[in-house]
Amino acid sequence: MSNPFKPTAGRIPPVLVGRKNIIADFEYALEDGPGAPGRLMFLTGARGVGKTVMLDVLGDKAKNLGWTVINETAESGFTDRLMEQLRSIGKDTDVVSYDMPKTSVEAGGYKASLDLGKINFDNRQRQTLSLRRAFTKQLDMVEKQGKGLLVTLDEVQSSSLDEMRSLSVAMQHLIREHRNVAFLFAGLPNAVGEVLDDKVITFLQRAEREHLGAVDNGDVLKSFDEIFGTGKHASMDVLIELTKATHGYPFMIQLVGYWAWRCSDQNGHSDRVSIDDAEEGIGMAKTKLGDMVHAQALKGLPAQTINYLLAMSLDDDVSRTGDVARRMERSPQFANIYRMRLVDEDIIEPAGRGFVRFKLPYLRDYLREHAAFLQMRGNVEEL
Numbered sequence: 001m002s003n004p005f006k007p008t009a010g011r012i013p014p015v016l017v018g019r020k021n022i023i024a025d026f027e028y029a030l031e032d033g034p035g036a037p038g039r040l041m042f043l044t045g046a047r048g049v050g051k052t053v054m055l056d057v058l059g060d061k062a063k064n065l066g067w068t069v070i071n072e073t074a075e076s077g078f079t080d081r082l083m084e085q086l087r088s089i090g091k092d093t094d095v096v097s098y099d100m101p102k103t104s105v106e107a108g109g110y111k112a113s114l115d116l117g118k119i120n121f122d123n124r125q126r127q128t129l130s131l132r133r134a135f136t137k138q139l140d141m142v143e144k145q146g147k148g149l150l151v152t153l154d155e156v157q158s159s160s161l162d163e164m165r166s167l168s169v170a171m172q173h174l175i176r177e178h179r180n181v182a183f184l185f186a187g188l189p190n191a192v193g194e195v196l197d198d199k200v201i202t203f204l205q206r207a208e209r210e211h212l213g214a215v216d217n218g219d220v221l222k223s224f225d226e227i228f229g230t231g232k233h234a235s236m237d238v239l240i241e242l243t244k245a246t247h248g249y250p251f252m253i254q255l256v257g258y259w260a261w262r263c264s265d266q267n268g269h270s271d272r273v274s275i276d277d278a279e280e281g282i283g284m285a286k287t288k289l290g291d292m293v294h295a296q297a298l299k300g301l302p303a304q305t306i307n308y309l310l311a312m313s314l315d316d317d318v319s320r321t322g323d324v325a326r327r328m329e330r331s332p333q334f335a336n337i338y339r340m341r342l343v344d345e346d347i348i349e350p351a352g353r354g355f356v357r358f359k360l361p362y363l364r365d366y367l368r369e370h371a372a373f374l375q376m377r378g379n380v381e382e383l
């Protein structure tokens with residue numbers, strides 16, 4: 001039997017653990033009609049916590065209701081790609097200028113005074129208008145059939161702030177016009193925070209925010225029981241061991257499941273997972289988590305934040321923030337800047353006054369193993 005676990009970014013897992021409330025909220029918002037608060041939502045959380053998967057799962061819920069769903073990633077040029085997608089369903093042309101009937105108009109969220117006839121818009125205004133028009137055309141079509149349009153935008157990042165502004169203004173109009181539309185955004189907490197801090201995007205600040213975290217251990221156990229039950233016998237001890245190793249962290253659920261399954265196959269146990277198979281699988285899963293998640297999560301961080309983590313990794317349990325600063329040879333105020341950034345990013349968490357602990361499972365082990373390399377990278381960056 002083929003391995004049911006899929007430790008691949010963005011893949012909908014064999015059993016989706018937890019997240020029931022978010023799904024219920026979103027389904028309610030779809031049924032509730034235009035203007036329902038859950039139709040505008042930001043999903044944030046650490047790497048591998050399941051943001052992309054949730055966009056897909058919620059997208060499927062909308063599709064089940066007959067909605068049109070468009071998925072995009074917020075890298076540079078996404079508004080153009082979004083319009084292309086809208087057009088490929090609807091057919092539309094770019095807006096370069098509009099014939100204006102009045103002397104003062106509000107267009108794309110900007111008031112423009114003009115003398116006569118025709119006005120040319122600057123880039124952002126044009127982008128907003130083009131988006132509005134593309135959306136409106138598509139919505140005219142789907143609404144006629146009593147359906148709606150959902151747009152999901154993954155990997156929200158501050159580098160595409162300008163395009164987010166255009167989209168935000170276009171969205172504001174669509175919502176004000178009671179169009180049957182919904183928008184879901186996903187991104188790392190810090191990136192989403194940076195985008196929402198922008199003054200032009202005030203409208204989006206009212207969107208709901210769902211901060212995805214670890215899922216419940218009981219739910220993880222149930223899902224392992226269900227999935228292994230389809231092809232391999234696993235005792236309760238084995239299931240508990242596997243569950244504990246995940247720390248409720250979604251990517252680790254897939255990795256632990258996948259490697260336990262695979263190691264048992266390799267050890268000739270086609271119909272069962274022994275405790276030794278499970279332990280071997282957990283070991284493999286930890287290594288892979290380092291390559292696939294920790295290395296990625298650390299890549300985008302400034303050198304001093306990595307030094308902060310390295311300083312923390314010397315402790316076996318929680319770390320005293322004063323000790324961390326001392327190990328970094330920095331003032332507590334300086335270290336605090338990096339502590340806040342790491343808390344924002346869901347990498348560490350406060351553990352009572354003056355203490356912090358790791359939030360991403362097994363990060364301490366990874367840092368200890370790779371300390372020399374990470375330190376070197378930090379030094380190179382500081383040159």
Ligand SMILES: Nc1ncnc2c1ncn2[C@@H]1O[C@H](COP(=O)(O)OP(=O)(O)OP(=O)(O)O)[C@@H](O)[C@H]1O
Nearest residue numbers: 008009010013017047048049050051052053250251
């Ligand atoms: N609720 C869940 N239950 C079980 N497995 C999950 C769940 N959510 C996500 N996963 C699994 O975790 C892995 C990572 O999910 P996903 O790629 O959606 O994370 P992400 O938050 O988008 O990460 P990144 O920040 O790197 O984009 C995938 O293998 C996915 O199948």
Ligand SMILES: [Mg+2]
Nearest residue numbers: 010051052053
């Ligand atoms: Mg993702």
